[in-house]
Amino acid sequence: MKKKPRKMDGATYKRITSLCEHGEQKCGEERYREAIQDYEQALALIPQPVEDWEASTWVLAALGDCHYLLGDFQAAHRHLTQAMYCPDAIGNPFIHLRLGEVQLELGNQERAKDELARAYMGGGKEIFENEDPRYFAFIKRFMKGI
Numbered sequence: 001m002k003k004k005p006r007k008m009d010g011a012t013y014k015r016i017t018s019l020c021e022h023g024e025q026k027c028g029e030e031r032y033r034e035a036i037q038d039y040e041q042a043l044a045l046i047p048q049p050v051e052d053w054e055a056s057t058w059v060l061a062a063l064g065d066c067h068y069l070l071g072d073f074q075a076a077h078r079h080l081t082q083a084m085y086c087p088d089a090i091g092n093p094f095i096h097l098r099l100g101e102v103q104l105e106l107g108n109q110e111r112a113k114d115e116l117a118r119a120y121m122g123g124g125k126e127i128f129e130n131e132d133p134r135y136f137a138f139i140k141r142f143m144k145g146i
Contacts, residue, residue, distance in 0.1 A: 008046075008047070008053060008055065012045055012046075012047075013055065015042075015045055016042045016045050016046065016055050016059070017055075019038045019039070019041050019042035019045075020038065020039065020042050020058065020059060020062065022035075022038045023035040023036075023037075023038035023039045023042070023062060023066075024062070026038065027062070027065070027066055027069075030069075032066045032067075032069050032070050033066075033070070035062070035066050036063060036066045036067070039059055039062050039063045039066065040063070042055070042059050043056070043059045043060070043063065046059065050082075050086070051082070051085040051086050052086075052087075053086070053087070054086070054087045054088065056082075056083070056086040056087075057083055057086035057087055057088055057089045057092070057095075060079045060080070060082050060083035060086060061079075061080065061083045061089070061092070061094065061095050061098070063075075063079040064076045064077075064078075064079035064080035064083060064095075064098055064099070064102070065098055067079060068080075068098055068101065068102055073102050073105040073106050074106070076098065076102045077099070077102045077103070077106060080095060080098055080099040080102060081099065083095055084099070091118070091122055092122070093118070093119045093122035093123030093127050094119075094123070094127070096115045096116070096118035096119040096122065097115070097116065097119035097123065097127055097128070097131070097135075099115045100112050100113075100114070100115030100116035100117075100118070100119055100135070100139075101116070101131070101132075101135050103115055104116070104135065104138060112138065113138075113139065113142050116135060116138065116139040117139060117142070117143060119139075120139055120143065120146065125146065
């Protein structure tokens, strides 16, 4: 059953989006540790349970992405897995891509196959264009016709 996101008060939502914009800018400048601090502050503003809020989906995905880019695959896995329990995460090609990449890095090939296949089905070959080619090569071995 698809989880319906709850509505958040405007001031909190504005503060969360502002922190995420700062984090995104820092991430674009490859200042991942600083971006993580912004995303963690944003996550701390989200009411419990965080899995009920749409904002959690993108904040946790951003945290997972930053940790992935730093090579901290355990932390990336933790955040991306938690994101999957949030609204609209299942079926999001980017989240499936990152989670699949992390699963492969952690040696979980079966889970990597599943997540990378979901990324491909949702985002096509294009979602792999800016990624290490070995991820697409990995999933290509298991999917017919790509």
